[in-house]
Amino acid sequence: xxxxxxxxxxxxxxxxxxxxxxxxxxxxxxxxxxxxxxxxxxxxxxxxxxxxxxxxxxxxxxxxxxxxxxxxxxxxxxxxxxxxxxxxxxxxxxxxxxxxxxxxxxxxxxxxxxxxxxxxxxxxxxxxxxxxxxxxxxxxxxxxxxxxxxxxxxxxxxxxxxx
Amino acid sequence: xxxxxxxxxxxxxxxxxxxxxxxxxxxxxxxxxxxxxxxxxxxxxxxxxxxxxxxxxxxxxxxxxxxxxxxxxxxxxxxxxxxxxxxxxxxxxxxxxxxxxxxxxxxxxxxxxxxxxxxxxxxxxxxxxxxxxxxxxxxxxxxxxxxxxxxxxxxxxxxxxxx
DNA sequence: TGTTGACTTAAACACTAGTTTAAGTAGTAG
DNA sequence: CTACTACTTAAACTAGTGTTTAAGTCAACA
Numbered sequence: 001x002x003x004x005x006x007x008x009x010x011x012x013x014x015x016x017x018x019x020x021x022x023x024x025x026x027x028x029x030x031x032x033x034x035x036x037x038x039x040x041x042x043x044x045x046x047x048x049x050x051x052x053x054x055x056x057x058x059x060x061x062x063x064x065x066x067x068x069x070x071x072x073x074x075x076x077x078x079x080x081x082x083x084x085x086x087x088x089x090x091x092x093x094x095x096x097x098x099x100x101x102x103x104x105x106x107x108x109x110x111x112x113x114x115x116x117x118x119x120x121x122x123x124x125x126x127x128x129x130x131x132x133x134x135x136x137x138x139x140x141x142x143x144x145x146x147x148x149x150x151x152x153x154x155x156x157x158x159x160x161x162x163x
Numbered sequence: 164x165x166x167x168x169x170x171x172x173x174x175x176x177x178x179x180x181x182x183x184x185x186x187x188x189x190x191x192x193x194x195x196x197x198x199x200x201x202x203x204x205x206x207x208x209x210x211x212x213x214x215x216x217x218x219x220x221x222x223x224x225x226x227x228x229x230x231x232x233x234x235x236x237x238x239x240x241x242x243x244x245x246x247x248x249x250x251x252x253x254x255x256x257x258x259x260x261x262x263x264x265x266x267x268x269x270x271x272x273x274x275x276x277x278x279x280x281x282x283x284x285x286x287x288x289x290x291x292x293x294x295x296x297x298x299x300x301x302x303x304x305x306x307x308x309x310x311x312x313x314x315x316x317x318x319x320x321x322x323x324x325x326x
Numbered sequence: 327t328g329t330t331g332a333c334t335t336a337a338a339c340a341c342t343a344g345t346t347t348a349a350g351t352a353g354t355a356g
Numbered sequence: 357c358t359a360c361t362a363c364t365t366a367a368a369c370t371a372g373t374g375t376t377t378a379a380g381t382c383a384a385c386a
Contacts, residue, residue, distance in 0.1 A: 003235075003362075003363075004362090004363070004364095005362065005363080014344085014345080015362090015363085016344070016345055016346080017343085017344060017345085019364090019365090020343070020344055020345085021344095024343095034352095035352050035363080035364085036351080036352095036353070036363085036364060036365095037351095037352085037363055037364070038363085038364090039331070039363085042295065043293075043294060043295040043296070046276060046295075046296050048274065049268075051274075053265050053268045056261060056265050057262065057265040057266075057269065058238040060342075060343095062342090066343085075279075075283065075284045075285055075286075078276060078279050078283075078284075079280050081276050082273065082276035082277060082279075082280055082320055085269055085273050085276060086273060086319075086320075087273050088269060089266065089269050089273060090272065092262060092265065092266050092269060093266065095262060096259060096263065096266065097332095098219060098263065099220065099255060099258060099259045100259065102216050102219050102220040103220075103252065103254060103255050103256065103259065104219065105212075105216045106216060106251060106255060107252065108249055108274060108308055109213065109216075109248050110245065110248045110249060113241060113244050113245035113248060114245060115166060116238075116241050116245075117241045117242050120238065120241075121238045122188045122238055122241060123238075126340075131205075131206060132205065132209075133209050134208070145275050156244055156249075157249075158238045166332075166333075167332090167333070168332065168333080177374085177375075178332090178333085179374070179375055179376080180373085180374060180375085183373070183374055183375085184374095187373095195334095197382095198333075198334085198381065198382050198383080199333085199334060199335095199381080199382090200332085200334070200381095200382085201333085201334090221353090223372075223373095224372075224373070224374095227346050261377090288345090
């Protein structure tokens, strides 16, 4: 048996967050002791694990509530629960893909600034006689990235040594 | 030159969102025409691209504002801008890692429900004489995952055919 | 010469995801 | 017996991220 405080430290969140989740219907399975305090059972940790995963995956509280609600209905909702997780898997894969694209762009920008810092000015990347970034800059980066075995060498700036 | 509406469709967001960003200090570089309307220049698209990337990476509007503010200060902030993107790269990599962990767990749960659906009941995963998931269930999944070349075969349920 | 559509602002509103506050209960330690 | 700690509730509050509304401006088109 676990108190709300135990669960809070297991999940690494505050007790008020747990009470909030309860109010939103995420914890219909928790029982109470004689004094009205929440008592989490061993098997409740399975729910906690799933809720934690969905939360960390960016699923809104309301949606997690729907899933938990289905769990409480018994074997009749097994297929629906599977289908829900299937959709969630796709959503999460798309999200990871998106993050990877942003990471790629961020690394281009790191290269842009690394080379600017080394040159002492951003203007090395500007088209002649303008304040605009040369349209060929990104292609230049991608070409360097092609025949580069370690992206760190390309985009990481050495720490300037502390005197 | 682009109007606010042009930029909105380029970024795939609403014009009110752009005005909101402007008010939060993300767009100090936009100029206005004689009528007071925002006029985005070609070179502003470089900013838009970075803002869009940071937004999609989950960076709070306020932080993006700080970065843009540094950009307006000229070459003196090049190193600070690099350092900022360096931190952001680390944050984003950690985030992707975290998402990947959640994806792994989600797939375990898909397997759990796939096998339950096939058996017609979740109780196949319960420890004998209890309503608790058997503590060895996850290890069982991981063992199957080990000698499995295609995770789809392990966790995807065939579509039940429409009559 | 309207009137239409895209723009402008400030201010109010909405939604999510909690946190904080105030008032109270219950068990334990000294 | 008192103090302390962890818990309880309802309700108010906050932060972040926009959207909506109301009132107005401006350029172009029939």
